[in-house]
Amino acid sequence: MFWLVETPEQFEELRYKGFKQVYLEVVPSLDYISCIFIATPQGKYILSINHSEALSLEIDPVLEWLKGMEKIQVRNKVDTIQYLPFKNIEDISMQTSHPTILPSIFQDIQSRTHNINYTAPISKVFEKCDAAYEKVKHLQYKQYYDFYNTKASIVFGALSKNGIPIDTKLFEDKYEYKPPSDQIYPEYNFKTATRRPSCLYNGINFLALNKEDGSREVIKPKNDCVIEIDISAYHPTILANLIGYNFGGENIHQHFANLYGVDYKKAKELTFKQLYGGIFEEYKNIEFFKQAQAFIDKLYQKYNQQGYIESPISKWRFEKEILGEIKPQKLFNYLLQEIETSQNIGLMWEIFKTLNGKNSYLFLYVYDAFVFDWDTKEDIEEVVSIFKKRGLVTTIKTGETYNL
Numbered sequence: 001m002f003w004l005v006e007t008p009e010q011f012e013e014l015r016y017k018g019f020k021q022v023y024l025e026v027v028p029s030l031d032y033i034s035c036i037f038i039a040t041p042q043g044k045y046i047l048s049i050n051h052s053e054a055l056s057l058e059i060d061p062v063l064e065w066l067k068g069m070e071k072i073q074v075r076n077k078v079d080t081i082q083y084l085p086f087k088n089i090e091d092i093s094m095q096t097s098h099p100t101i102l103p104s105i106f107q108d109i110q111s112r113t114h115n116i117n118y119t120a121p122i123s124k125v126f127e128k129c130d131a132a133y134e135k136v137k138h139l140q141y142k143q144y145y146d147f148y149n150t151k152a153s154i155v156f157g158a159l160s161k162n163g164i165p166i167d168t169k170l171f172e173d174k175y176e177y178k179p180p181s182d183q184i185y186p187e188y189n190f191k192t193a194t195r196r197p198s199c200l201y202n203g204i205n206f207l208a209l210n211k212e213d214g215s216r217e218v219i220k221p222k223n224d225c226v227i228e229i230d231i232s233a234y235h236p237t238i239l240a241n242l243i244g245y246n247f248g249g250e251n252i253h254q255h256f257a258n259l260y261g262v263d264y265k266k267a268k269e270l271t272f273k274q275l276y277g278g279i280f281e282e283y284k285n286i287e288f289f290k291q292a293q294a295f296i297d298k299l300y301q302k303y304n305q306q307g308y309i310e311s312p313i314s315k316w317r318f319e320k321e322i323l324g325e326i327k328p329q330k331l332f333n334y335l336l337q338e339i340e341t342s343q344n345i346g347l348m349w350e351i352f353k354t355l356n357g358k359n360s361y362l363f364l365y366v367y368d369a370f371v372f373d374w375d376t377k378e379d380i381e382e383v384v385s386i387f388k389k390r391g392l393v394t395t396i397k398t399g400e401t402y403n404l
Contacts, residue, residue, distance in 0.1 A: 196367065226404075
């Protein structure tokens with residue numbers, strides 16, 4: 001039985017086996033596919049598309065064969081669809097307790113600066129892929145994965161593919177690393193406990209860039225300016241929607257300032273402390289927090305009685321079997337952040353549709369902020385209207401760089 005598929009005859013023999021479902025791992029090299037690892041109940045194979053140690057298969061018949069599968073299982077769809085944009089791909093590794101990020105075989109996939117996968121021994125590439133498969137082969141796809149398998153994977157894949165525009169000299173000076181070009185491609189990972197994603201490139205967390213030390217100066221637009229759209233009082237807004245509370249069109253933080261009897265800045269601080277740390281005794285009679293506490297209590301009761309709670313937009317489940325014993329406030333915080341993420345995925349879906357074919361593009365998403373490389377000949381109000389339709393209040397910042 002062969003494991004290396006490198007000739008048309010071997011590929012035809014593989015295709016003749018009639019597989020309807022496979023596990024797959026793409027082995028990239030720079031911007032193209034070097035190899036494709038495939039695992040089936042009948043055997044494991046590596047298809048050589050462009051590797052220094054083997055003959056090369058024509059890519060089109062391979063893609064046509066894979067596209068015709070009933071199901072392709074992977075352990076990171078966001079990465080896989082950069083190379084195989086197929087609808088039949090299913091991500092089986094969605095929980096934080098399992099391997100989530102497609103690790104490089106011998107290189108950082110997103111940096112695309114080296115050709116190591118092309119020259120590494122193909123037997124070693126096979127072994128690496130096989131070892132990764134063995135860690136996830138027991139996993140089963142669950143129905144409530146659908147939103148993150150489809151919409152979320154496509155959105156974060158597109159966002160990563162857009163890249164972040166940088167000044168290469170400033171970037172090298174700041175991080176002591178020479179990027180391959182003036183557009184870098186970070187990796188978004190939404191497979192966290194709360195579904196809030198991380199965004200990393202070469203060890204740099206782009207969702208936590210320091211505002212004071214020049215970290216943001218490295219981001220420089222290709223178009224005319226950087227525009228950031230911020231959602232105001234996002235988590236209080238989400239909670240108000242959950243409990244049916246109406247702020248009556250008033251500024252949310254000012255609304256709380258009036259209730260607390262403090263200034264605006266102090267009101268923001270008090271509200272967020274209570275959303276994340278629990279409601280203070282002296283404010284439990286305020287109607288908003290009275291309803292919030294009742295919601296949290298009911299949520300926790302449901303978690304313990306049925307063994308999970310379900311998020312309203314994505315239908316993602318926080319399962320007791322996975323999370324175990326958890327405090328009521330922490331469970332509520334998980335839900336709040338998941339709703340933020342799933343709602344933002346819907347917003348970004350509409351943003352990508354609106355900006356399709358235009359020069360302006362979304363290049364960074366930071367929880368309640370959306371950052372664009374903007375062409376001033378295009379109308380930002382088209383994007384702002386997406387937020388307005390969902391009842392979200394926004395503020396807009398503009399500058400020559402992200403830092404400004």
